[in-house]
Amino acid sequence: MRRSRAGSRARQSADASTLVKMARRLSESGSRIEDQLWQRRLIELINERLARRNDDAIDAALDELAGSSQRAYDDLADIAESCAExxxxxxxxxxxxxxxxxxxxxxxxxxxxxxxxxxxxxxxxxxxxxxxxxxxxxxxxxxxxxxxxxxxxxxxxxxxxxxxxxxxxxxxxxxxxxxxxxxxxxxxxxxxxxxxxxxxxxxxxxxxxxxxxxxxxxxxxxxxxxxxxxxxxxxxxxxxxxxxxxxxxxxxxxxxxxxxxxRDLREFSLEAAVAYLKLAYDFSPGGLAAAYGVFGDPEGSAGAEVRVGLAKASDEDEVVEGVVWPLLGDEEEQTLEDVEKALRAVGIVKSVAHTHRFPLEFCDDCGAPLFPNSAGHVVHAEPPEDSEDRPATPLH
Ligand SMILES: [Zn+2]
Structure with a gap:
């Protein structure tokens, strides 16, 4: 039992390292003819794994390349995706x-x-x-x-x-x-x-x-x-x-x-939040204030996103709705500019961009993401209290 498990683990890492080596050589190749040969071999190896419903070697190879060679990672991910689909x-x-x-x-x-x-x-x-x-x-x-x-x-x-x-x-x-x-x-x-x-x-x-x-x-x-x-x-x-x-x-x-x-969902979500506030509470975009900033692990940028808190301009501390705008590999600075542009496009003129990074915090009770207000505090989005029509009030 023990031997066969160790054996299969060893085989797995041999598999992964073959994929890593080939993907590196593919990423270095300068000609279509050389490309095609590496691609053919990688496709064969990946198809064999997929036929056995075994993702481990492919995932391990991608993990290794993610930290060492972006081009080889992209090449291998492309091939694995196209083999899968x-x-x-x-x-x-x-x-x-x-x-x-x-x-x-x-x-x-x-x-x-x-x-x-x-x-x-x-x-x-x-x-x-x-x-x-x-x-x-x-x-x-x-x-x-x-x-x-x-x-x-x-x-x-x-x-x-x-x-x-x-x-x-x-x-x-x-x-x-x-x-x-x-x-x-x-x-x-x-x-x-x-x-x-x-x-x-x-x-x-x-x-x-x-x-x-x-x-x-x-x-x-x-x-x-x-x-x-x-x-x-x-x-x-x-x-x-x-x-x-x-x-x-x-x-x-x-x-x-x-x-x-x-990618398209990001701007659409902002449009939806603004349309929802208009529909449910009759808040017009011109009467809203937005506050936004980058949320993520303080070390590194993995999983980072921009969160946008929307509040009534007359009551900027109370975030009434929030939008998550994932970075999806984009630069933070560019993304903050994109968010600002999208806010203008939906008619929000009052906005604060917070320059420090917020920790990725969620509500302990419902798991909802927390959003920044204009003062730079991270708060729970709550439906406005003075509203007559009050859908979806959180239960806690
Ligand atoms: Zn909650």
């Missing part, structure tokens, strides 16, 4: 490449944002929108019949791969993939958040995924096609999004779509 299936004896797509929505509501099973008619309609507006002629598409929150999406590379395979098989059969909602996590409730529809496209190996990639088609046909797709999808999803305001973003490969949606 793609697979190959056979249709009538011909190999087809499958890619997992995510279609993100940004949504906000005074009530709970939905995570729900999509009705068969909605799934069918979405499938037609994908085929009609986006996909190349010889492709097949399958949609998962669930509207996911970010917490419900697979995280580990091998879990992403498993879903890609399930949706790929569904695409072969031209059927929807049924998702059991009981097997998914309960999402964390937020005023504004992302929701996702997942789909897989299968295309004959080497062929186009999208119609604007077909020979003789203007590549810029993509722009109009996406606009039409997003508009149609918004009306198809309307019944699932009752009580929400939402925006449909462009679909993309799984990991890229998630990253894009995380």
């Amino acid at each position: 793609s697979t190959v299936v056979d249709i009538d004896g011909r190999p087809h490449e499958v890619v997992l797509l995510a279609l993100p929505l940004l949504a906000w509501s005074r009530y709970r944002l939905p995570t729900t099973t999509l009705a068969a008619s909605v799934v069918e309609n979405l499938t037609s929108q994908f085929s009609g507006h986006l996909l190349a002629r010889d492709t097949r598409v399958a949609i998962a019949d669930h509207l996911y929150s970010i917490d419900q999406l697979p995280e580990a590379f091998s879990d992403v791969r498993r879903l890609t395979e399930q949706l790929g098989d569904a695409a072969v059969e031209r059927v929807a993939l049924h998702v059991d909602p009981k097997k998914l996590r309960e999402p964390i409730a937020m005023l504004a958040d992302t929701r996702y529809v997942l789909a897989a496209i299968a295309t004959p190996a080497g062929g186009p995924l999208f119609h604007w990639q077909e020979l003789g088609v203007d590549p810029d046909a993509k722009i109009g096609a996406l606009a039409a797709f997003r508009e149609q999808v918004a009306s198809v999803l309307q019944p699932a999004m009752t009580g929400c305001r939402f925006r449909v973003l462009s679909p993309n490969a799984f990991h890229a779509a998630l990253r894009m949606a995380d």
Whole structure:
């Protein structure tokens, strides 16, 4: 027992160090020919791990590179992500490449944002929108019949791969993939958040995924096609999004779509908070005061975010709503400028940028993030007391 465990640990670290070495050599390569060979070998190794549902060596290699070589880290992460979100299936004896797509929505509501099973008619309609507006002629598409929150999406590379395979098989059969909602996590409730529809496209190996990639088609046909797709999808999803305001973003490969949606959610969350204060309490943006600053571990910048406290300008100490604006790898200074710009864009003219770093503090009772007020204290966001309409008062 002991021997085999030690043996497998040793093999694991040998695996990880092979990935690390190859990723370093790839990041140093100056030619496409050298790149491609390293990429091919890395893809083979990673696909072997994913087929065995074993993420450990990949995660260990990424951990090691994160601290030592950003370029090699990016190269390896790119390859691992693209391996996880793609697979190959056979249709009538011909190999087809499958890619997992995510279609993100940004949504906000005074009530709970939905995570729900999509009705068969909605799934069918979405499938037609994908085929009609986006996909190349010889492709097949399958949609998962669930509207996911970010917490419900697979995280580990091998879990992403498993879903890609399930949706790929569904695409072969031209059927929807049924998702059991009981097997998914309960999402964390937020005023504004992302929701996702997942789909897989299968295309004959080497062929186009999208119609604007077909020979003789203007590549810029993509722009109009996406606009039409997003508009149609918004009306198809309307019944699932009752009580929400939402925006449909462009679909993309799984990991890229998630990253894009995380970025777009930042400004959207601020817009949502301001719209909510107007709707629920009739506070106009011009009568609000914002205070913001960087929150994070005092050592280093890991997990750092900007938090924005919103208060009535006449009562600046009482934060009535807060917005979290994650850095997502951006420079702090640039992010603070972006926040200031976004505040102006939503009509808030009174703001204080705190220059010192706040510790990442949360409420002990409900886990809500604490927000800065104009005086630079970190406080709990509380709905205004003099308001007649008082939704969602914290219970503690
Ligand atoms: Zn609390």
